[in-house]
Amino acid sequence: xxxxxxxxxxxxxxxxxxxxxxxxxxxxxxxLWVGVVVIHLTLxxxxxxxxxxxxxxxxxxxxxxxxxxxxxYRAMLARLRNRVDGTQPDxxxxxxxxxxxxxxxxxxxxxxxxxxxxxxxxxxxxxxKVLVIGAGGLGxxxxxxLAAAGVGTIGLIDDDKVENANLQRQxxxxxxxxxxxxxxxxxxxxxxxxxxxxxxxxxxRLNADVAGDLFAEYDLILDGTDNSETRYLVNATAAALxxxxxxxxxxxxxxxxxxxxxxxxxxxxxxxxxxxxxPGLAPSCAEAGVIGPLPGVIGxxxxxEAIKLITGAGQDLRGRMLIHDALxxxxxxxxxxxxxxxxxxxxxxxxxEPADDQPAA
Numbered sequence: 001x002x003x004x005x006x007x008x009x010x011x012x013x014x015x016x017x018x019x020x021x022x023x024x025x026x027x028x029x030x031x032l033w034v035g036v037v038v039i040h041l042t043l044x045x046x047x048x049x050x051x052x053x054x055x056x057x058x059x060x061x062x063x064x065x066x067x068x069x070x071x072x073y074r075a076m077l078a079r080l081r082n083r084v085d086g087t088q089p090d091x092x093x094x095x096x097x098x099x100x101x102x103x104x105x106x107x108x109x110x111x112x113x114x115x116x117x118x119x120x121x122x123x124x125x126x127x128x129k130v131l132v133i134g135a136g137g138l139g140x141x142x143x144x145x146l147a148a149a150g151v152g153t154i155g156l157i158d159d160d161k162v163e164n165a166n167l168q169r170q171x172x173x174x175x176x177x178x179x180x181x182x183x184x185x186x187x188x189x190x191x192x193x194x195x196x197x198x199x200x201x202x203x204x205r206l207n208a209d210v211a212g213d214l215f216a217e218y219d220l221i222l223d224g225t226d227n228s229e230t231r232y233l234v235n236a237t238a239a240a241l242x243x244x245x246x247x248x249x250x251x252x253x254x255x256x257x258x259x260x261x262x263x264x265x266x267x268x269x270x271x272x273x274x275x276x277x278x279p280g281l282a283p284s285c286a287e288a289g290v291i292g293p294l295p296g297v298i299g300x301x302x303x304x305e306a307i308k309l310i311t312g313a314g315q316d317l318r319g320r321m322l323i324h325d326a327l328x329x330x331x332x333x334x335x336x337x338x339x340x341x342x343x344x345x346x347x348x349x350x351x352x353e354p355a356d357d358q359p360a361a
Contacts, residue, residue, distance in 0.1 A: 003052050008032055033064055100126070104196055108150050114313075121311035122150060128310045131155040131218040133206060133234060135182040137285065137295030138224030138248045138302060140172035145303035147190040151310070153198045154190070155218060158182045159205040169292040206230060211237040220309060222302050223247045226284055228276035235260060235269035239345040245269065246305050246317075248298045252288050253327035255298035258336060259305060259317040262345035266318040267338040271345065294326050 008029050039047075040056060100108075100122075111117045111125075128151050132139050135158040146154055160182050162173045170182075177185040183201035190199055202214070206225075215221060215237050223234045223245060231247070238245040242263035249256050260268045301322070308314050324331040338349055 037061065037064070101196075104150070107194075107196075111149070116313035117311050121313065124310050124312075125150045125307065126152040128220065129153040129155070129218045130220045130222060130306060130310075131157070131215065132222045132224065133230070134158055134224035134226070135170075135172065135186045136160065136166065136224065136226070137169045137250060137290070138299040139222075140170045140186070141296045141299030142222055142224060142248075142303045142306070143186055143190060144172060144193065145300055146306060147194045147197050147199075149303070149307050150194065151197060151306075153200065153218075155200040155202065155214070156183050156186055157202040157204065157206055157214070159203060165286075169290065169295045171296065206233065208233060208237075212241070215241050215243055218243065220306055221245045222306060224299065224302070226250075231269060232276065236344050239263075239268045239348050242348065244309060244318075246302050246309070248302045250285060250290050250295055250298060253291055253294065254323065254325050255294050256321055256323045257298055257301050257305065257317065258321040259309070261318050262338060262349040264318065265338075265349070267336050268342060268345035271339045271342045272321070272336045274339070274342075291326060294324075297324060297326065 105112070108122050111122050112119050114121075130146055130151050130153070132143055132146070132154065135143065135156050139156065139158070143154065143156060158181075162170075162177050162180050162182055162185050164175075164178055166173055166182075167175060167178075172189050173182065173185045177188075181201075181203045183203045187199050187201045190197070204210070206214075211233060221234065221238050221243050223231060225231055225234070226249075235245060235247075237243075238260070239262050244259060244261040244264070245268075246259050247257070247269055258269075258272070260266060260272075262268045262271075301324075305317055309316050319336055320333050321336050322331060322333050338345065340346060342349075
């Protein structure tokens with residue numbers, strides 16, 4: 001047996017000198033172990049190779065089984081740790097790459113019969129990866145409808161915990177989950193609502209250190225945050241990576257929604273709002289109040305715009321902003337334009353212009 005251990009040490013040492021990755025070195029040692037086991041199972045007992053490597057396969061099989069148990073234990077431990085950290089995907093049972101199951105076909109039948117969506121559009125939804133920033137007033141309805149629609153991979157990032165004051169409008173949370181991180185409260189509801197989607201909860205604050213790597217994993221970003229610092233960070237990161245950004249905002253009885261997509265000819269958020277509002281001019285919902293159903297209206301519209309963008313259905317909001325006045329039951333659409341000197345998106349903007357075939361209301 002000593003000969004085999006010497007050979008393993010030599011393989012490891014040579015790999016280390018050559019800079020071979022650790023995974024590859026372990027693979028070479030595993031191949032050596034398989035070779036030794038095969039020798040003991042196939043050669044006669046008197047063969048010199050068997051005598052030189054321990055005479056019997058039993059200790060090698062026991063060693064392999066012991067190491068396999070250690071690897072399984074480490075993998076389970078890592079999975080549990082990642083779940084606690086909020087970085088482990090919560091995979092649905094059907095898998096993302098395979099065909100639709102009979103249950104999925106029945107579930108999404110109302111989409112599939114729509115001429116503008118159809119089976120091809122539903123496939124695009126299943127293949128899509130959407131990141132929702134904020135699991136609060138706007139994020140709650142957006143997440144619910146994205147999951148219900150069958151968006152294959154949904155990321156949700158928020159560092160807040162559920163509070164009693166949230167429950168007046170953040171319908172994804174409930175009284176018994178007060179004190180729970182919002183992303184895990186939302187994850188529980190979404191998993192129960194549609195087990196065929198993959199959920200990636202991130203219980204942390206979005207900052208410049210992680211935004212770039214996080215956004216790169218997704219096709220589309222939905223911003224439901226309520227502070228200017230995060231909004232400008234989200235916009236700059238999405239513009240730099242060429243990711244379309246659907247942004248929603250609320251104040252008392254009024255909400256607004258827009259699609260910012262400079263990579264395809266539209267403006268970015270900073271083109272429309274070059275500077276953050278002065279303190280006091282844009283109070284938060286906690287300061288100014290907000291009517292409970294309004295986040296549901298705007299958040300649902302954000303999900304609708306995401307579904308349209310993914311499937312290619314209808315006319316999107318690129319180059320337009322929709323403003324909804326709930327108090328007077330009115331809404332209007334205004335044109336938005338890219339600024340040639342925008343410090344965020346001028347370098348990332350395409351030469352095309354957004355479609356102008358629908359006049360603003």
